Amino acid sequence: MLEKLCGIGLEAGAIILDIYGRAFSVETKADNSPLTEADTAAEALILDRLAVAFPDIPVIAEEAVAAGRVPATGKRFFLVDPLDGSKEFIARNDEFTVNIALIEDGVPTHGMICAPALGRLWWGGPDGAFTATCKAGKMGKASSIRTRSPAPDAGLVLVGSRSHASEVSEPRLEGLCVAQARAVGSSLKFCLIAEGEADIYPRLGRTMEWDIAAGDAIVRAAGGLVLDAQGRPFGYDKRNQSQDVDFANGYFWVFGDRSLASRIFPGL
Incomplete structure (x- = not known):
């Protein structure tokens, strides 16, 4: 396929x-x-x-x-x-x-x-x-x-959308050592995480399922994970949503390493 x-x-x-x-x-x-x-x-x-x-x-x-x-x-x-x-x-x-x-x-x-x-x-x-x-x-x-596991003392690379600067200032990132923030267009943010060039991607803006599904599949296959704003596995085929149209996404997070996800969502 x-x-x-x-x-x-x-x-x-x-x-x-x-x-x-x-x-x-x-x-x-x-x-x-x-x-x-x-x-x-x-x-x-x-x-x-x-x-x-x-x-x-x-x-x-x-x-x-x-x-x-x-x-x-x-x-x-x-x-x-x-x-x-x-x-x-x-x-x-x-x-x-x-x-x-x-x-x-x-x-x-x-x-x-x-x-x-x-x-x-x-x-x-x-x-x-x-x-x-x-x-x-x-x-x-x-x-x-493969996604990478950052060294304990290494600075993290964060990727975000060109049009959502708030992703860099998300309060939950304050406990992490972010050494570099890169603004990248389209689904290339997922690709950077999948190939170990970046560590974390918080998406705090609206997207649709077709925007992210391919990148999600690649990140998962490379060893990373994608979670919703509450730290739950991200799902697809979202219809009849009270807050938005069919196939619209809420906020989400992409992680190259599970240990980073547990620092944002304790107890994961």
Whole structure:
């Protein structure tokens, strides 16, 4: 499955790069988020490829949901963000990704992230987590990745969103020795933790399930964990929520090492 998902991600990434290299149109959706022609073209390709490769697995995709096309899911379904980081794409800073994840019984078990402008691919599942370079739709040699366990006296690397500075000033971080705070776009924050380049990512802003599911799967496969704001395992297929729309996420935390999670959530 992951081989097929990576192939689909590479194809979608090639389409996105083609549009990225020229002038492109930008619209504003009902939720005030941007929509580019790259979002639409990449999602159309991904949906087509998934329908052929996995015809029995429903797909929840960002732009389809925005248009009111929301299939029933059952125990297994895909979550797709065809262009995570549309603002990064528009700003042309290269920090945007293609995200595809398989959810099984509310848990992300397989995930693929392609960062076409950076020439990188990450994926994770039951056999572990991996990364490779990619260029012109072709993938290089795969390398296994793992989260890191920071040395007791080492300073931690925190990653956060470019648009949520409050993540750096979260009071529960005061007891940790944070030596560096990095602002990174899209789902690349998960990738940095999965490959041991960062330690913790507190998300104190709104996201949707398709924004984070692939990164969650990769972090879990690499040895890390994702918890909600109360320190519970993070779940998916959230519908009929009283406080928000279907598939919307509450705040969450990503940890490369369980010992860090226990310092934020004592008793974990």
